Amino acid sequence: MRQRPARRHLAAILAGALAAVASIASAEDRALIVTARDYASLPDAPETRSIAFLGYRLQELGFEVRAFRDPRAEVLRGEMGRAVDALAASDRLVILVSGHVVHNSRDAWMLTTDASVLDPFAAGAAGVSIGALVDIAGDVAKAHPGRVIVAVADSDARLEPRLGLADGFALGAVPEGVALLAGPPRLLARFLDEELLVPGRSVAGAMRRAPAAIRARGTVSSRPFLPADNAQDELEESFWRRTVEADSIEGYRDYLRLFPEGRHVEEARARLAVLEETPQERARRLEAELDLTRNQRRDIQRDLKRLGYYDRAIDGIFGRGTRSAIARWQDDNDFDATGFLTANQITLLDRQATEKDDAAWQEAQEEDTPEAYRRYLEAFPDGRHAEDARARLAALGPRLPPVPEDVRRAAAARERALGLTPPFRRLVEFRLAALGLEPGPVDGLFDERTRTAIYLYQQDHGLEATGYLDRATLASLALGAVLR
Known part of the structure; x- marks a missing residue:
């Protein structure tokens, strides 16, 4: 009768184990x-x-x-x-x-x-x-x-x-x-x-x-230093050594079936779990072994955001949004889209984000206009060159052409109708400051610098440029939902 491959595997290991026991x-x-x-x-x-x-x-x-x-x-x-x-x-x-x-x-x-x-x-x-x-x-x-x-x-x-x-x-x-x-x-x-x-x-x-x-x-050997007390123990140890050498799913299953209460049951189960795990489970385990800190996870989210894969909070928590962003990036870079990162992938991701950030900064420097630096800050609000971009914007100074009086009054009335509270006004100033538009102190008081910052933002985004807020401007600033 012809033996199945798994049985031939068991027979071979048993034969070797018995020979080893007999040689003692x-x-x-x-x-x-x-x-x-x-x-x-x-x-x-x-x-x-x-x-x-x-x-x-x-x-x-x-x-x-x-x-x-x-x-x-x-x-x-x-x-x-x-x-x-x-x-x-x-x-x-x-x-x-x-x-x-x-x-x-x-x-x-x-x-x-x-x-x-x-x-x-x-x-x-x-x-x-x-x-x-x-x-x-x-x-x-x-x-x-x-x-x-x-x-x-x-x-x-x-x-x-x-x-x-x-x-x-x-x-x-x-x-x-x-x-x-x-x-x-x-x-x-x-x-x-x-x-x-x-x-x-x-x-x-x-x-x-x-x-x-x-x-x-x-030499900290995994072989018994002293022979086991009896032939059964010796057989188990010899069988285990050959199982480890073969390192196969069939071998560990055979060991657990033959020695359900053996000395190496926990080791066999642990190794079997690794060999039997799915690619997704393996990816999850390998990332967990990296033991990423909260700050390292934030850096990964920033890199994904700079590359256009992630648009949520930079909080260091890898939820569904982060996992989805990682999977899209992996797919675009010919990796298995598991949503879990390896050390090499983290290195590549950081390099790509750095290269894109540096390229955008070089482009802004070559143009050297307020619009160019604001484009850079809008794409990379916390980028590698964000501080330099804001400093250059301040050096170039604001440019606010006069607004017709009737247009200004109508725009001011529309802004008053919004009923903006001081906390909301501070939120607007904070957003404008993050974009490098220099709105002045974040105090909820809209002075001339704030009006200039609003005007410049509206102008750069194809909105009616008045220096006063309206619903279209708030929506563009991603603050419309907060107002509602």
Whole structure:
């Protein structure tokens, strides 16, 4: 019987997972633990005991543990050589170091209990080179990447080393395949015991639950550091690794069907949601990930307005009007008209608006007339050159030819009939000022400058130019609806 593609996919992943489970042999798991608590000359470090106690936990997990507690430099030098030979043959390796730690730009040392002089020369003689331990771990990791952990727990005491040394441990370069962890002794010991040294748990999975004080560098693998407790768990982890590698809708669905209560259910559902989302949903998510501020949204609305796609309030709220404007702009620029922007689209939109603004300003400068600057301000009331346009208008000055007396009286009567209130008059002045027509103070009192501004507006818009307001002028100013 011929298998369907989805079933062939499941069969292939299961076959690979079963092969991986079958390959798990009795690995040579080893651990080296070096801790210093009772110092002869320096302050004691009782908190390092929590790291030393991890030796019992590692033995329960099947590790061959070599531990050095409160070592003296001379004794440790002889013992470490023999310990290193055994470490080199490890299939899985844990190195734990805890005590007073000092470092320079090249290396770091855990000081032995007989250390007394804190200078660069004494540190090398009376300390364990953490850099050397990391290098040993790197050699093991060449054959077993992701199965090597080095953890350094600096004591709580604050030392004052001499010139050339600094107190504490600094994470440096780490060989490929090694995870280097650092943190306070008690906190790091608890993290290792409860999170990382858990069968089936990966370093990456454990670090997602790590306290902020615990730092990691190097290979933070997503593969389990210790094999799962039983074949079912091992099968799940192997199946999950192959599912992630394939990264397909069918793979994640198969995982959820086979392991409905598995360790990676939430991750599988989250990734499946991304793979299954529609183009519109994906566009919405990508814009949300930009985390645009209110001011950034206002800038986008201004750009859309300058390009003629948007004619509503600049309020930073992306409602139906803004989304529709974005979609029209996207369609005109050969993008999918989703109404949601990407970072690249925002950059292009801003560039187009800037170019149009600059071109209009250059045209106004070349003409250099009040009409040209008013046209610019009407198109770009808050444009890049709006202040310069208003300044140039003021420099050119008003031009108001005389209006026949009978025409003036009739126009004044029509304006009085409108019954304009002081707040409405201020609104008119504000609108005229925004257009660069210099109506004078926005105080609701129509003086000669206000009349000149009204006259110029009427003249520029093909209205009867009298210097007095009428319904046609208010409608052109987009204030007719306010009056009603």
